[in-house]
Amino acid sequence: MATPSPFGRLEDTRSIASHPSSGLRKICPMHPVLLDAARVLNDNSSAGEVALAHAREWASALSLPLQVLDLTSSSASRPNGSLQSKMLDPFIVARTPQAQSAIAPSSLTDRLIRPRGLSLFSSALPYEIKRFLVSASLNEMESATLICSPACRSISRVLILHGPQERETSFLHSALSLCRLFEATPVILTLARNETRARQAQRIAEEACLHHQMPALLDYVVGLDSRTAVCSIARWRRCSHVFMPRRHSIPWWRWPRRDILKLLLESASSLSFLALPASGIHTPEMKFQSQIGAGSLHSN
Numbered sequence: 001m002a003t004p005s006p007f008g009r010l011e012d013t014r015s016i017a018s019h020p021s022s023g024l025r026k027i028c029p030m031h032p033v034l035l036d037a038a039r040v041l042n043d044n045s046s047a048g049e050v051a052l053a054h055a056r057e058w059a060s061a062l063s064l065p066l067q068v069l070d071l072t073s074s075s076a077s078r079p080n081g082s083l084q085s086k087m088l089d090p091f092i093v094a095r096t097p098q099a100q101s102a103i104a105p106s107s108l109t110d111r112l113i114r115p116r117g118l119s120l121f122s123s124a125l126p127y128e129i130k131r132f133l134v135s136a137s138l139n140e141m142e143s144a145t146l147i148c149s150p151a152c153r154s155i156s157r158v159l160i161l162h163g164p165q166e167r168e169t170s171f172l173h174s175a176l177s178l179c180r181l182f183e184a185t186p187v188i189l190t191l192a193r194n195e196t197r198a199r200q201a202q203r204i205a206e207e208a209c210l211h212h213q214m215p216a217l218l219d220y221v222v223g224l225d226s227r228t229a230v231c232s233i234a235r236w237r238r239c240s241h242v243f244m245p246r247r248h249s250i251p252w253w254r255w256p257r258r259d260i261l262k263l264l265l266e267s268a269s270s271l272s273f274l275a276l277p278a279s280g281i282h283t284p285e286m287k288f289q290s291q292i293g294a295g296s297l298h299s300n
Contacts, residue, residue, distance in 0.1 A: 033143075033144075033279060033282070037066070037067060037114075037117050038058060038059040038062070038067070038117070039119050040069065041069050041119075041121040041122075042068050045122075047123075047124035047125075050151070051122040051148040057154065061284075062284070069108055109133065109136050113133070113136050113140050113143060117143050118146065119145050119146070120147075123273075127265070134265060141246055141277060143246075147272060148272050149269055150269055151269065155184045155241050156185070156240045158175070158239060158241045159233065159237060159239040160242075160243045161189055161244045162201060162204075162205055163191060163192075169204060170278070171245040171278055172208050172280075173208055174281050174283060175280075176214055176216075178243070180212060180285060181284065186217070187233075187239060188205045188218050189230065189233055190221075195222055199220075202218050217237070219233060219237075239271065241272045242274070243276060244274070245276060246278060
């Protein structure tokens with residue numbers, strides 16, 4: 001069933017969920033990251049309290065311990081100086097071998113954004129702080145980062161960014177598994193250079209939906225500015241969150257690093273952005289499936 005949209009074509013895939021697919025092992029994620037903790041930056045503002053509420057919700061759902069990092073106490077003893085340097089001072093770490101090998105991280109940045117961790121902070125932070133944290137998070141490929149909207153919105157409908165040349169579907173499976181965990185409706189957006197590639201990518205997305213037996217909406221856009229399309233479709237579909245794979249650059253979306261930063265820094269405040277490792281993350285659903293698979297092997 002096709003429904004016209006102002007941005008491309010919408011495929012209604014709700015009927016897919018009632019027809020389990022065969023050959024599920026072929027499309028299961030490979031080597032997803034096992035997160036060990038959630039960490040949230042709290043600046044004691046109303047937006048910081050919202051980020052803290054999001055962190056508690058995500059930590060509980062993923063069964064992760066939660067660490068709260070207080071920005072106010074970390075910056076209270078800093079010396080006077082320019083406003084910008086004073087704001088950034090708690091986040092800056094000397095990139096020396098000694099600092100990297102230290103047992104205890106030496107800055108808020110290293111304490112917040114760590115390998116195999118879920119880091120959360122508010123999109124309402126001062127621009128320079130937010131830019132510094134977003135840039136640092138893009139460099140940590142084995143972690144997940146959630147930039148929380150100051151609007152107090154639980155996860156409801158998720159825009160999942162999907163590419164036609166994604167040979168590894170681990171990110172897509174993790175994103176769908178998270179949607180099931182939070183009982184959110186997935187909207188899978190394919191960004192492609194032409195319609196042929198878009199349809200090929202949508203078939204991969206359909207297989208993933210079959211595997212998870214999840215109803216989903218499939219959109220694609222061709223030949224449009226990707227950053228504008230993402231924000232426009234997220235608003236049109238009334239999404240609360242955008243899930244995207246963590247990459248240094250995404251050539252098939254024609255997104256240089258500066259455009260990824262711009263999307264995360266300047267998008268509508270009503271959207272929260274989750275950047276996941278390209279290999280995905282373990283979720284309770286995946287752990288349960290792994291235990292079932294291991295049990296069936298032992299029984300044989």
